[in-house]
Amino acid sequence: MAASTESYLIIGAGVFGASTALHLVRAYPDASITLVDRNAYDAPIRVAASWDWNKVVRADYVDIEYMRLCLEAKKYWSEDPIWKSYYHESGVYWVSPNNFAEQMQENYKKLGVDSGLFSFSVEEAKKQYGGIFKDADFTDVKEVFVNKNSGWGEAKEALQRTIEEAVKLGVKYIEAEVEKIEFDDDGAATGIKTSKGESLTASRVILSTGAYTAKLLADSAPARKDLQAGDRFVAAAVTEGFTPVSGENAKDYYDGPVGISMVPPSRGASNGSVPHSEDKTLKFWGQIIFRNTQTHANGSQISAPPPAVDYAQLEVPDTLKEDVDFAGKSLFGKGSETFKNENYRICWEAVTPDEDFIISPHSASKNLYVATCGSFHGWKFLPILDVHAHYVPDFYAQALRDAGHLPGPDGMPGIPEWTPEAHLNFMDAQDIEKSSLSISSPGVYLSVPSKYATEKAIKLARQVNEYASELKFKYPDNFGFFASLPLPDVSASVEEIKYCFTQLDPKPDGIVLMSNFYGMYLGDPDLDPVYKALNEVNATIFEHPTTPCTEHNHLRFSIDGEDPGIAPPEWLTLNRPVAGRQGRAPTIDFPFDTARTFADLFYSKIPTRFPRIKWIMPHAGGGLVPTLDRIVSYSTPDVNLTESFMKATLAENFYFDLAGPWPVTWAISPLLRWVSYEKLLWGTDTPFTPWAMAEAGRVKFDQDIEEAFNDTSKVEAVRRSNAAKLFG
Known part of the structure; x- marks a missing residue:
């Protein structure tokens, strides 16, 4: 895991501040995390609303989302050793x-x-x-x-125990009266000043100051109206x-x-x-x-x-x-x-007027975040992370239409509507702390290879990557992203990797690769320059399945040649002769193309030749896990894939997301034969999985994963901390 260069200054050690500190230090053990409060955490009496003799824990809400959140929290109250x-x-x-x-x-x-x-x-x-x-x-x-x-x-005891755990893991606790937030010349938060005149600085300042928040904001920048609480709380x-x-x-x-x-x-x-x-x-x-x-x-x-x-x-x-x-x-x-x-x-x-919590970047100050407003019922909640989610900006949706992916890509019935606001609303409703966004199949190379298709793919890759970077800048605590490459053009893809990891700010969290690029599967030796560039930056690759290419491939159609005149629907039919009976490619083809490209990776020794690359395989490995024994057993002597070698490589370099729609209990059991629970991640596959279906899937996921593990620490790891450590 890469060391975190971030520093966090959390003001207020009530339920929001203490929980934030604990989850941050679990996710980023190398980060500098400081928790500041006017009282010692073991003081006989404190001003925090969450310091109390006792508090009600109940899931009885008319608002179904709060009911859902509390049901999740109650699992921790009932089972977590803390x-x-x-x-x-x-x-x-x-x-x-x-x-x-x-x-x-x-x-x-x-x-x-x-x-x-x-x-x-x-x-x-x-x-x-x-x-x-x-x-x-x-x-x-x-x-x-x-x-x-x-x-x-037992409110005060549970609060103190949470802080003690955070401190044990490396959080620095400072007892101090905060006088004001400090800002740079551009209005970005840089830290705080205490009543004794001491300045504490950090790259991120988080206000969990409860009832004191409005006054603190006013005291800190009285002339800045955009910074004030106003009627928000x-x-x-x-x-x-x-x-x-x-x-x-x-x-x-x-x-x-x-x-x-x-x-x-x-x-x-x-x-x-x-x-x-x-x-x-x-x-x-x-x-x-x-x-x-x-x-x-x-x-x-x-x-x-x-x-x-x-x-x-x-x-x-x-x-x-x-x-x-x-x-x-x-x-x-x-x-x-x-x-x-x-x-x-x-x-x-x-x-707040609607009794909702506020957990958000401050819209008027970079590096300033607000996590507060318990509204007399916030003592009992905790958050999760989504590693498999997609973005479909308008210009990308139009590019799909222009390239002939109709009514939708890969035989899908349409192109889903998507906006950042809709995604944020979904995340808020599902208590998703952060989503890692990627362009889904077919990626950015949208037509059968030709000189014209290559030129368009190079431009589209740059456009989607810059868009996602801007989105991450605007919502740093909500969105991460995997950059796209214009493969099968290898040289242009290497240039895009250099651009993404040296010039984009913020940088991507990794790269998304389709399971194949017009027949170029991920073990193809032509991809070595791409892997070399990614290995140098310790990249994470998120593999995403696409329609298999078994009949026509990049060896026949040159990326520098003339347009062969094959439209996407015809291409699908050529490569999927039974497509009419099988329906959409994601139904049958996607799971097995993940297995096909995974085998190709190992038969080409990519994981051992480029060991600094981390891999995320989607959908619990798709058709991979049921065939993994065959992949190992039937390998040729020069490859020498043994069960112990496979397990060691998976433990070092591979993760598996659990984006549905199958029961998680079915997927987890065979996966755990090969990897530990620490290699499992959660994902929604939105918006190609419609929002309502993803919501229902979340409910089923919660039930399945708790049944599969019956261990709250492992459940919490799959829901969020495994992903947090990977991207830390």
Whole structure:
């Protein structure tokens, strides 16, 4: 793995900052990563919203995407050795006059998972959990919903454990008060200045500063309106308190479920209680959410926590204490008369209008990123990486049409519509942290070889590569890309490699090669200059299957010759004589062309002759894995492919993406005979796999991979950290 030259400065060690630090150091162990917070991570009390006695962990969302995210996060809470000891699946008891549970049930059904959600009449609900809710306020409530698959987490302990793990892996933790962000003359972020006047610098500055974010931005550049939070989010607060529980049936309370009540709705948001079986306490939160709006020196109105170092979080007015106390009465009625909240706290958070998180580059400042706005429900989420995704800019789609790839390439029914915005929306909905984009089959050489086709391919390769580089520059945390080459023109391809890796800024993450280029398979000796150039830059090659070439090839049609006048549909028919019965090339031909070109690589000894190149084979190797024993066993003596040699070479140089649409359980088992789980990557194959189909595939992938491994650390590796290490 290449050493990372990036440095990261993460401001704020709450859930967003701590999680970012841990995932960054796992992905880029050689990078310089610094986590800064005003409090020590083991301080007895902190201002972070995620520092708390306990927090609710539940997947019950009307928004299906948040439900999907939390279901993924709950796997980590339940199984990961870092967090599982802090999670308690006690159940959640919902009291609400709104019939939102019907939508939640529908969401669970769409996702194909057991909801754990049960509905009870009010009279039956009163009997649940030892009758502790029998005196609750059930005004206008027709049904009570209980989710037995939800629960609560030990918040401050889990947060501290996350930071400790990050520090153990190499993150530097600095306790300091951040005064402002610093910028260069072009307005790009360069670091921060502390209250003691010390400057800390990094190539990337990440704000995970929660409720303090709007004020920090205003203090840092008061005259720059484009930098301010504006109406994107606001600092808001809710009050909470906790009480020891004792008495005859105390255990029913502190070992009982989370209680959430939306009664009466006129008082505001929900109130509720969270048990703590270790401390034998209940935490309550109130329904009043409030701001602390003030006029900033730049004249803008900003809500921010009080200026005290601890946000004056323990200075709770009687009105807010009464709001918290009301939660006990609402949920437990007479049962709450023995409770007396002994400690109160004001919890400050950054909240967006739609309660979505913000995880994004700052549009007004290069090198500045925002990862915050938990909106009072962000404590429980984690992210993933997609290595097999395509881009189809308008000019490339038109080039396909002009070359006669109709209605679509390789017998496909059409050319998919694609925009960066649509791809980003899909990524956001699927919690995809980053997509590695590539041009799909047939690549950039779109016509049967000729002098005219070669000239067009050279221009198109440069155009798609510059477009992708600009996209990576604009969205550095969202998109990477594999550059395209105008093969079978070898000399032009070598020049394009030099251009991509010496002049493009940012550079590609690797190169995409089709499984063949008009009969030039990847073991062809004519490709040696290309491999030499790629070997020199430690390139990663993403092999992508294309229509096989078995009848006509580049030996017959010269890249410098006259146009042979064979259109793409005719070319496909010549090379796929049973195409009419087999349907589209991706159905049958693509998987086996990956196997064919893989065998050609090894029979030509490419991996050993160019050992610094890494390879990604798509679709779990396609038809490769079922035939790998034959490839090894039937090799000629001069090649000398043994099982041990093959396994060693795969371990050193090869990765396999799991882009579908087959069940992952079918693909993983035979793959693991040859490679470890550390060589498996996740991919969507969008947009040639339509967005909706990719969404459904993601759900199936999650189920399959968890069944295949039953190990959250391995699942997390396949979803993201294997790819992060490869591209690090």
